Amino acid sequence: MLTAHKIKILQSLDKKKFRQKYNLFLVEGNKTIKEIPNSAYQIQDLYTLDAEKFENNHSTSYQVSPADLKKISFLQNPKDSVAVCEIKEQKILEGINRQLILDGIQDPGNLGTLIRLADWFGIKQIICSEDTVDFYNPKVIQASMGSFLRVNVVYENLEIYLQNSETSNIGTDMAGENFYTFPFPEKFNLVLGNEGNGIRPEIEDILNDKITIPRFGNSKATESLNVSMAAGIILGQIFSKK
Structure with missing residues (x-):
């Protein structure tokens, strides 16, 4: 009642x-x-x-x-x-070949959309930094459109986690390599940074490679892409080659 x-x-x-x-x-x-x-x-x-x-x-x-x-x-x-x-107990799934790593994502809508993207592309796990917005925030749950039921989301100390990872750590960076020609490995951790500040320096130091989405337009007004939009473009390109 x-x-x-x-x-x-x-x-x-x-x-x-x-x-x-x-x-x-x-x-x-x-x-x-x-x-x-x-x-x-x-x-x-x-x-x-x-x-x-x-x-x-x-x-x-x-x-x-x-x-x-x-x-x-x-x-x-x-x-x-x-x-x-x-709320269920957090457990990291082992043996995951491809996963998203989120460093300081603050907007609930972005996290929800990233969960939905992961579900769409068959990515079973997202590892979040401890300061990323709470997965159970109502706006995150709503934005995920049910995908939170199928994607395992856990919170970890990213510096420790990535240092111990045997998978290639690939992060987004404005000065990175053109991702359209970048040879993505079969196994990877795709690291996405904070909406305003990007990936923090101590996490950048652990990256094996940096990639960027090249700008084709001439407008300088658009300084960068929304993190969930960028993730969708990158994942679409990766899986178009599979």
Whole structure:
């Protein structure tokens, strides 16, 4: 039942400290929610405008009014349902040939889009620096469009992780080699940097190679590409050669 106390708890889940305190995060929208039982995540409670749609679901479902759904939704225009899910334990998957390494990504929309891109190109794992935006941020979950269910996202000390990696570390840099002619190895860590500052110097020192997307236009107004846009271009080029 959606009590005032429960509403207060759910509303607090927009902040990382409360997600960690309760070990919970929210997922919105029937399409994504219906995929959760086939993933590694567990639904604790489900609040929906139409409980009949989840009659065969093993979670506890509660039918609520549009007004109550709006109270617990983080969307300006709430969808049909909100699932309260348990945060799962972080574990690095071994034997991954290709993965994204994110150094200080701060925008939730960018992280969500990068997760969606990874899912699209069959990349099973993303390793994030410890200061990258929280994976369970509602805006990240929403932007991933359900792809968070299929991509393993973990947080590590990148300097230690990359130093110990046996896979080639390839990072994006404005002064890097033209990525269109760069011979990508079969196994790689694609390192993407912070939206404003790029890859931090101590991580740059660990890179085996640096690549850049060459500019073909003459306009100087566009100084750089959005990190998720750049990742999409690079991954598209890599996999076009596979």
